[in-house]
Amino acid sequence: MAPLAVVGRGSIARDLGRRVLDAGTGRWTGCVGDGLLIVAGEQLPWVDGVVFLGGVSGSPLWFDTRLEPNVPVPLVERAVARRVAGRVAWLHDPDALVPLGSLDVLDPTRLEAWLRS
């Protein structure tokens, strides 16, 4: 699967945030959360420890590009849709479903504030 987004958690999320600020935030959309940063777009930023997310063509479910579900993806999509509507990132270790409906162009001021918090 081609990567559509990259996710960092904990200290890796902060490293990723600094990398995004260095490169210029206007290139990507994303969202920040509690110890979590998701960045989506082309030519994604990289820092050691990030995980890349992708999805089967047209699917609203994005998951680790290195993994392959052992059940058909449409079944997983339906199960997830009962809990979270719209585009969703399915993260592992620890497991989490993160709604991606609010992916906006990353605002540098907001990202800096999040890094300081």
Added chain:
Amino acid sequence: MIEAATRIREAIEAAVQGLVDREAVVELIALAAVAQEHVLLIGPPGTAKSEAVRRISRALGGQTFEYLLGRFTEPSEIFGPVDLARLRDGVVETRTEGMLPEAEIAFLDEVFLGSTAILNTLLGVLNERRFRRGHTVCDVPLRVCVGASNELPDDPALAAFSDRFLLRAFVAPIPDNLLETLLDAGRRVDLGQGAAPTASMADVDRLAEAARAVDLAAVRPSLAQAIRLLRGAGIELSDRRAVKSQRVIGAAAVLAGRSEATMADLWPLIYVVPEVEQQKLARDVLRSLLEASENTALPTAAEHASRGPAARANRLVKAAEALFSQERGAGWSLKLEGVVREIDAGFTAGSMPEALAAVRTRIVESLNP
């Protein structure tokens, strides 16, 4: 054999410099030359098909003949004019100097537009390596003929001719995500005009002889199973194509430095499948059978055929090594980041081959000094 394979590998590496997304085409032509088979490139105009052929021809040091066929192309434009001096004696001989019958590598663009006279003569050249026209009968030194066309012909009358091209590559315009790379490469890179060949036809011939002697016993059952799987999916390979696929499998093995074919060498079977949608289906159908595919001389073609992790890892290692051997100019670290991004998007720590893990460590150290 090892030295010849090394020189061919270096020739391929030289030929792909500056080409974007056409590495598999160059590699397939080299594979076909060693297998003594022919290649058909199908794709729209302006997709660097002829440039890819020219580059590998130059790098292999072969005597090359190239022509763009049209509906009104005369046989003399391909095979040479009639010898008028001999004609006065009542003998119809062809002067072949510099023409296709003397070529070691031939490239025929719009190959299916040729007249019946041209294609009938070509059939003998491609099949038997013999040129027959009038009183002229001679062996030709042709190692590989590359035909190109915008699309496969519908006309059943052309099916026999088309079937002589064992390997098929379908060339699409550069994808959006590589446009910047294409524009940059097209502007900057020397297209290798006048670059000295890095291999020779003698190397090709040495490997061709070795390819014919490759022991296929270990993979023959898997090859038969692969053909059964393809038939089960509605992809029919003619008996001729099925048998001849062993020649390209043997060629892949020698180019990888092996005298016995292994599961890593079955991937050329994908390029023997005649149509583009069938090739896509074949990749899915044969995915687990081709998982071990890899080839150090033909990394991109192996990866494209198999979509297998071993071939992908091999390509990424080579890409990283190529970057480390370059000067660290503008954009170097971004390119390195692109390689590690692809590594981390495709491999877990547990699934990463040792060579790839080592290269990843080096990349991380370079990007985080």
